[in-house]
Amino acid sequence: MTEIERHAFDVVVIGAGGAGLRAAIEARSRGMRTAVVCKSLFGKAHTVMAEGGIAAAMGNVNPNDGWQVHFRDTMRGGKFLNNWRMAELHAKEAPERVWELETYGALFDRTKDGRISQRNFGGHEYPRLAHVGDRTGLELIRTLQQQIVALQQRDFQEFGDYEAGLRVFGECTVTDLLVESGRVAGAFGYWRESGRFLLFEAPSVVLATGGIGKSYKVTSNSWEYTGDGHALALRAGAALINMEFVQFHPTGMVWPPSVKGILVTESVRGDGGVLRNSEGRRFMFDYIPEVFKEKYADNETEADRWYDDPDHNRRPPELLPRDEVARAINAEVKAGRGSPHGGVFLDIASRLPGEEIQRRLPSMYHQFRELADVDITREPMEVGPTCHYVMGGVEVDPDSAASGVPGLFAAGEVAGGMHGSNRLGGNSLSDLLVFGRRAGMGAASYVESIGQDRPTPVESEVDNAARWALAPFGERGPDGPPENPYTLQMELQQVMNDLVGIIRRSDEMEQALKKLDDLGRRVRNVMVEGHRQYNPGWHLALDLRNMVLVSECVARSALERTESRGGHTRDDFPQMDPEWRHQLLACELEHSESGESRADRMDGVRVLRRPQPAMRPDLLALFELAELTKFYLAEELAEHPSEKG
Amino acid sequence: MTASTHHPGRADTAIRTRRTDRWWLPPLLTFLGLTAFVVYGVVRVFMNKWYWVGEYQYLAPFFSPCVTGGCVPGASHFGQWLPDLGILAPPVVVLPFVLGFRLTCYYYRKAYYRSFWLSPPACAVAEPHGSYTGERRFPLILQNSHRYFFYAAVPVASVLTYDVVIAFHGADGGFGVGLGTLILLVNVVLIWAYTLSCHSCRHIVGGRLTHFSRHPVRYWMWTQVSRMNARHMQLAWASLFSVAFADLYVALVASGAITDLRLFN
Amino acid sequence: MGYQAHFRVWRGDADSGALRDFRVEVNEGEVVLDVIHRLQATQCPDLAVRWNCKAGKCGSCSAEINGRPRLMCMTRMSTFAEDETVTVTPMRTFPLVRDLVTDVSYNYAKAREIPSFQPPADLAPGEYRMQQVDVQRSQEFRKCIECFLCQNTCHVVRDHEDNEQAFAGPRYLMRVAELEMHPLDTADRHQDAQTQHGLGFCNITKCCTEVCPEHIKITDNALIPLKERVADRRYDPLARLFRRRKE
Numbered sequence A: 001m002t003e004i005e006r007h008a009f010d011v012v013v014i015g016a017g018g019a020g021l022r023a024a025i026e027a028r029s030r031g032m033r034t035a036v037v038c039k040s041l042f043g044k045a046h047t048v049m050a051e052g053g054i055a056a057a058m059g060n061v062n063p064n065d066g067w068q069v070h071f072r073d074t075m076r077g078g079k080f081l082n083n084w085r086m087a088e089l090h091a092k093e094a095p096e097r098v099w100e101l102e103t104y105g106a107l108f109d110r111t112k113d114g115r116i117s118q119r120n121f122g123g124h125e126y127p128r129l130a131h132v133g134d135r136t137g138l139e140l141i142r143t144l145q146q147q148i149v150a151l152q153q154r155d156f157q158e159f160g161d162y163e164a165g166l167r168v169f170g171e172c173t174v175t176d177l178l179v180e181s182g183r184v185a186g187a188f189g190y191w192r193e194s195g196r197f198l199l200f201e202a203p204s205v206v207l208a209t210g211g212i213g214k215s216y217k218v219t220s221n222s223w224e225y226t227g228d229g230h231a232l233a234l235r236a237g238a239a240l241i242n243m244e245f246v247q248f249h250p251t252g253m254v255w256p257p258s259v260k261g262i263l264v265t266e267s268v269r270g271d272g273g274v275l276r277n278s279e280g281r282r283f284m285f286d287y288i289p290e291v292f293k294e295k296y297a298d299n300e301t302e303a304d305r306w307y308d309d310p311d312h313n314r315r316p317p318e319l320l321p322r323d324e325v326a327r328a329i330n331a332e333v334k335a336g337r338g339s340p341h342g343g344v345f346l347d348i349a350s351r352l353p354g355e356e357i358q359r360r361l362p363s364m365y366h367q368f369r370e371l372a373d374v375d376i377t378r379e380p381m382e383v384g385p386t387c388h389y390v391m392g393g394v395e396v397d398p399d400s401a402a403s404g405v406p407g408l409f410a411a412g413e414v415a416g417g418m419h420g421s422n423r424l425g426g427n428s429l430s431d432l433l434v435f436g437r438r439a440g441m442g443a444a445s446y447v448e449s450i451g452q453d454r455p456t457p458v459e460s461e462v463d464n465a466a467r468w469a470l471a472p473f474g475e476r477g478p479d480g481p482p483e484n485p486y487t488l489q490m491e492l493q494q495v496m497n498d499l500v501g502i503i504r505r506s507d508e509m510e511q512a513l514k515k516l517d518d519l520g521r522r523v524r525n526v527m528v529e530g531h532r533q534y535n536p537g538w539h540l541a542l543d544l545r546n547m548v549l550v551s552e553c554v555a556r557s558a559l560e561r562t563e564s565r566g567g568h569t570r571d572d573f574p575q576m577d578p579e580w581r582h583q584l585l586a587c588e589l590e591h592s593e594s595g596e597s598r599a600d601r602m603d604g605v606r607v608l609r610r611p612q613p614a615m616r617p618d619l620l621a622l623f624e625l626a627e628l629t630k631f632y633l634a635e636e637l638a639e640h641p642s643e644k645g
Numbered sequence B: 001m002t003a004s005t006h007h008p009g010r011a012d013t014a015i016r017t018r019r020t021d022r023w024w025l026p027p028l029l030t031f032l033g034l035t036a037f038v039v040y041g042v043v044r045v046f047m048n049k050w051y052w053v054g055e056y057q058y059l060a061p062f063f064s065p066c067v068t069g070g071c072v073p074g075a076s077h078f079g080q081w082l083p084d085l086g087i088l089a090p091p092v093v094v095l096p097f098v099l100g101f102r103l104t105c106y107y108y109r110k111a112y113y114r115s116f117w118l119s120p121p122a123c124a125v126a127e128p129h130g131s132y133t134g135e136r137r138f139p140l141i142l143q144n145s146h147r148y149f150f151y152a153a154v155p156v157a158s159v160l161t162y163d164v165v166i167a168f169h170g171a172d173g174g175f176g177v178g179l180g181t182l183i184l185l186v187n188v189v190l191i192w193a194y195t196l197s198c199h200s201c202r203h204i205v206g207g208r209l210t211h212f213s214r215h216p217v218r219y220w221m222w223t224q225v226s227r228m229n230a231r232h233m234q235l236a237w238a239s240l241f242s243v244a245f246a247d248l249y250v251a252l253v254a255s256g257a258i259t260d261l262r263l264f265n
Numbered sequence C: 001m002g003y004q005a006h007f008r009v010w011r012g013d014a015d016s017g018a019l020r021d022f023r024v025e026v027n028e029g030e031v032v033l034d035v036i037h038r039l040q041a042t043q044c045p046d047l048a049v050r051w052n053c054k055a056g057k058c059g060s061c062s063a064e065i066n067g068r069p070r071l072m073c074m075t076r077m078s079t080f081a082e083d084e085t086v087t088v089t090p091m092r093t094f095p096l097v098r099d100l101v102t103d104v105s106y107n108y109a110k111a112r113e114i115p116s117f118q119p120p121a122d123l124a125p126g127e128y129r130m131q132q133v134d135v136q137r138s139q140e141f142r143k144c145i146e147c148f149l150c151q152n153t154c155h156v157v158r159d160h161e162d163n164e165q166a167f168a169g170p171r172y173l174m175r176v177a178e179l180e181m182h183p184l185d186t187a188d189r190h191q192d193a194q195t196q197h198g199l200g201f202c203n204i205t206k207c208c209t210e211v212c213p214e215h216i217k218i219t220d221n222a223l224i225p226l227k228e229r230v231a232d233r234r235y236d237p238l239a240r241l242f243r244r245r246k247e
C-alpha cells in the first residue's frame, strides 16, 4: 500500500531521553549499528526538565554515604516493594555513571576540594544529588547528546559518514512494534514532519519512552508523556508491573491556570524552603508517619539546626518522601487551610538571602517571575500536588533490562520495579544512566547471541500497522459519530485526575473504568482534518490510543490493590498491609486470535498477581530488624541475621 | 533532522520586519549622538584656541597632552617635542590613538555597525546590503588590533589624570577647587572606568586564563573588570559626553564667555 | 477576565503561505502558546506548532511574535494590550516545514562540526577535580536550551543565506568558547574558531544576546572573549611571543 521508508539496524532505541541516549551510547560502543528514534527534536526529551539532581552515593559531601545507605533509602522510599536487585545495582553503579558523564564533558557544581558537589533531597539520608544549579536534566541530556555527536564524529573520521554507526531519527514516532514468532523483528513509525512511514528492521528494540503523565489534567509532564512505550510493550506481549503507583509531586505551580502543574523543584525544600498553610503554620510537623518518626524532627528548632549540623539533628519533615508531603498538602487544602488558589505556601524568601536564592535556584526564580509575576526572593510561592512520575512500567530482568518478549528491552521511566511504590527524587536520573547502559548491553549481547537468525517483519503486519495509523483520516468508516481528539484528551485527563488521582476510592475507580471503556470506543472514531504533514491533530489521535490503554492499566491495578502504599492511596483502605508487600500486580493485554482489525483483536487489560521474590539475606541484613517489622510479615524475616541469632 | 526531504523555502520573507515597536529609535539616537560628537570634535579642533585656562590650570581634554610648538604658553606640561604643525592643531598627535581606541572598541563597533552601516539596524530587521563578510577582511580585520589601542589608552588616561591633579590650582597659586576642577575630575574618572572596562582589558587581566583558581589575584582583577565591563556601553556614552562637556566648559571659561564657579580659592 | 484577542498566524508550507486572522479567547495568566493551543482545539486542529515542556526549558517553541524572536511558552499575553493584534510567524531563517514549524537541521549539522570535548588521557573517571570558579564560565554557556533563537536572529545568516556554509552561528561559536574555557579540555580550538567556524563573520552587534531566553551573555562572555583569544594567536605578534599553553 503506502510507500514506506526502510532501515535496517542492530538495535533500535525508542526514546532520546537519558535512558535512551545512554543505551544508544552503550550499544554503539559495543559495535552495534544503532538507531535512536524520538518524537521530539534531538535534545528536547523530557529529561531536560529534570531540575534537582542525580542521586549517587559518591560521598563527596558526607563521606559516611555509600551504596548500602543509598540502597536502604531507595527501599524505604519505595516501601519495600522495589525490585531489590534493581535497587542494588542502581545504588552500586550510580557513582560510576555520574563520573562517566564528566569524561563526556559534563560540568557539575563543585565542592571546595574540586569534586562534584551533592545536595540534600527528600528521603536521602545524606547530601547525595549531583547537580548543576537547578538544571541538572539539561546538563544530563546535553552531555549525552554531545557524546552521541562525539561517537558520530569518530565514525565520520573512520567511514566518512556521521551516521554510519549511530543515527538519530528526530521527530519520528513509533506506533507499533513488529513481533515475529514471539520475537522482536522491528518497529514501525512515521515522520512527524512529512507524515511518511518508516520501518525499522531490527532484532532488538530498547524502549526508553518515559512516562504517562499526560493522561492527567494537572501534571508536570509534557505532551510526550502519553505512555507510548508502555502501550507498545503491552501490545507486543510484554507485561507492565506496578502500574497503580503514580507519583504526585507535592509542589507544582497552582496559579495561573495555564501553568498549573509545572514543577517547583524539590531543591527549594532541600535548600531550606518550608511549607506553610494559610494560618502560617509549618504543618508538615503534623504529618510525620510512625515509620519515619526516628529520622525526622518534630519541632522547628531542631529542623532548622539540621541544615548546618545534619549529624546531630533530625531532618525537617518538609523532606519526607514525596507521597507523604503530597498527601499532607492535599489534606491541608481539604481542611480549608489552603492558599487563595487552592495550594499551600512554599516559602524560601524568609529563609535565604535573595542573592543566594537566585544563585541556587535560578530557573525557579525565572519561572515564577516570568510565568506568575511572583518574586520568590520576596514572596512565598503557591504550590500543590501535580502528577509527576509513574513508578509502574515494563517488567524487566534487572541485570539485562530484558522484557518477557525476546529482543525487547526497557529502561528509564518506562521500565517498572526499581522504585517500588514511590520514587525518591534524584533516583530517576541515576536510574536512566544505570539501566540505560544495562539495556544497551543487554540488547547488544542479545543481538550477538542470535547471530544470523534474525526474524524479519511480516509484510501483512507492516500493512496492518500502516492502515491502523491512517485510520483517523477516515479511510475506514467510523462506527459512531466522528470525535475530536482534543476533546477526548481533555475528557480522559479529567477522568484520571478526578477518579484515579492522588486519593482513590473503589466506587470512583469503577466509574473511571466505565468511562475509560467508553473513551476507548470513541477513540476509534476519532477523525482528523488536513493532511499528513506535521499534523498535530493526527499525532494526538494516535497517542490517545496509548493513553487510554495505559490509563486502563492504572485504574485496574489501582482497584485491585486494596491497601495504601507509596504512590497509591486508598480512602477506603488507608493502611499499609504487609500481606500486599510481596504482591506485585502485572497487566497484560488479552489478545483474541479472531477479529479483522488490530483494534478488534485487543480485548482489554488483565491484571495478574506476581509474588515479589524475597530479598537476598545479605541485603536484608543491611536493615535493622525493628524497621523491617513495620513492613514485613514475621515469617518473611526468618532470614534476618538478628532473627537467626 | 536527518529527514529533511523538502527544499529550503523560508516563510514570510517579503517584508523587512514584522516588528511593531519603534525599533528604529535606538539606531537613530546612536546615529545622532555619534554624529553630534564628531561634528563638535572637528569644530573644536579646527578652532584651535580656548583650550587653556592658565589661572586655574585647566587644560581642555581634547588638547591634552599639548606637545606641538603651536601650543599656547603654559599648556604643554610634557614639553613641546614637535614643531608647530600649522593648520594641524595639537590634538592630531593623540587623536589617532584616542579615536582608534573608540573606533575599534567592541561597543562602538556595535553602535556604528548598527546605526551607520545598518548591519543590522536592529534585531530581526533585515539589513539593506546584498552581501556580508563581517570582520574577516581588510579593513575590518584590523579591528583585531583593539588591544594595542587599549595599551595606548592607558598613558592617555594617565595624562588626563595629571591634568586633573594640576587643575586643583587656586587663583593665587596655591590649592584651589573650582567647578571646572570637578568637571575634569568626573571626566577622568569616567575615562578610566571606560578604559578599564574594555573587553581587551578584561581578557588581558584574566580572561585569557583557563584556570582562575591558580591565579587568585588575576581572578580578582578579572571579576572587578567584568563588573565594570557589564556597563561598558553606559561608560562609553558617559565618558564620550563628559569629555565633550569638559572640553566645552574649559572653552567657555577660556574664552571668557563664563567665569569658573570657584568653590575654594 | 477573559477577552477576545485578534491573532494573525502564519499558515502554509514551503511552497506558499500567508497570515490568517483569528479571533480567539484569552484568559488571565495565559501565554501565547496557550492561545495557539486553543486555536488548535477549537478552530484549526491541524495547525502545526512545535512545543514540548511549556515551561521554557526545552527550547522547542521558538517563533516570532510581532516580529520579535521569542519562546511562545514564555511570552505572556499580558504583555500585549487587549486590542493589540498579535502576529505569530515561524522563525524566518530556517526553511519552513509547515505553519509555525521550521526545519532546524542546519543547527544539528553545525553541532557536528564542532570537535567534541577531549578529556585528559591520564585521568580515570572519578578523578576529575575542578574548581567552581574554573567551571562557572562554561556553565553559563551550558544553560543553553538550544531554542536556536540566536541562530535565527543573527543577521549573518538571517539576511545572507550564502553564509550558512561558513558560519556556525552564535550558539555553536559559544560551544567552542565553552570547550575552550573548560578546565580539562585538551584540544586547541582557537584557529578553528576563525577558519572553520566563521567567528570573523560576527560583528558583535549582539542580537543573539538580545533574544536569548536564558539570558546568556553570548556576545560579551563567549564571542568577544573568543575573538580576543583568537587575536592572541593570529593577530597579536606580542602575545604570540609570550604565549604559554593553557594557564
Ligand SMILES: Cc1cc2nc3c(=O)[nH]c(=O)nc-3n(C[C@H](O)[C@H](O)[C@H](O)COP(=O)(O)OP(=O)(O)OC[C@H]3O[C@@H](n4cnc5c(N)ncnc54)[C@H](O)[C@@H]3O)c2cc1C
Pocket (backbone or CB within 6 Å): A014, A015, A016, A017, A018, A019, A020, A037, A038, A039, A040, A044, A045, A046, A047, A048, A049, A050, A051, A052, A053, A054, A055, A136, A137, A172, A173, A174, A175, A208, A209, A210, A211, A220, A221, A224, A228, A229, A263, A388, A389, A411, A412, A413, A414, A425, A426, A427, A428, A429, A430, A432
Ligand atoms: C519537571 C520534572 C522534573 C524532574 N526532576 C527530576 C530530578 O531532579 N531528578 C530525577 O532523578 N528525576 C527527575 N524527574 C524525572 C525524570 O526527569 C524522568 O523520569 C526521566 O527524565 C525520564 O527519562 P527517560 O529517559 O525515561 O525518558 P524521557 O527523557 O522522557 O524521554 C522519552 C523519549 O521517548 C521518546 N518517545 C516517547 N514516545 C515515543 C514514540 N512513540 N516514538 C518515538 N519516540 C518516543 C520521546 O520523544 C523522548 O525522546 C523530573 C521530571 C519532571 C517532569
Ligand code: SF4
Pocket (backbone or CB within 6 Å): C153, C154, C155, C156, C169, C170, C201, C202, C203, C204, C205, C206, C207, C208, C209, C219, C223
Ligand atoms: S553578536 Fe555576532 S553572533 Fe551574535 S547576532 Fe550579532 S553577529 Fe551574530
Ligand code: SF4
Pocket (backbone or CB within 6 Å): C059, C143, C144, C145, C146, C147, C148, C149, C150, C151, C171, C208, C211, C212, C213, C214, C215, C216, C218
Ligand atoms: S544561546 Fe540562548 S538563544 Fe541561543 S540557542 Fe541557546 S538558549 Fe537559545
Ligand code: FES
Pocket (backbone or CB within 6 Å): B101, B104, B105, B106, B107, B108, B146, B150, B194, B195, B197, B198, B199, B200, B201, B232
Ligand atoms: S574600549 Fe570598548 S571594548 Fe575596549
Ligand code: FES
Pocket (backbone or CB within 6 Å): C051, C052, C053, C054, C055, C056, C057, C058, C059, C060, C061, C062, C071, C072, C073, C074
Ligand atoms: S515548550 Fe519548551 S521552551 Fe517552550
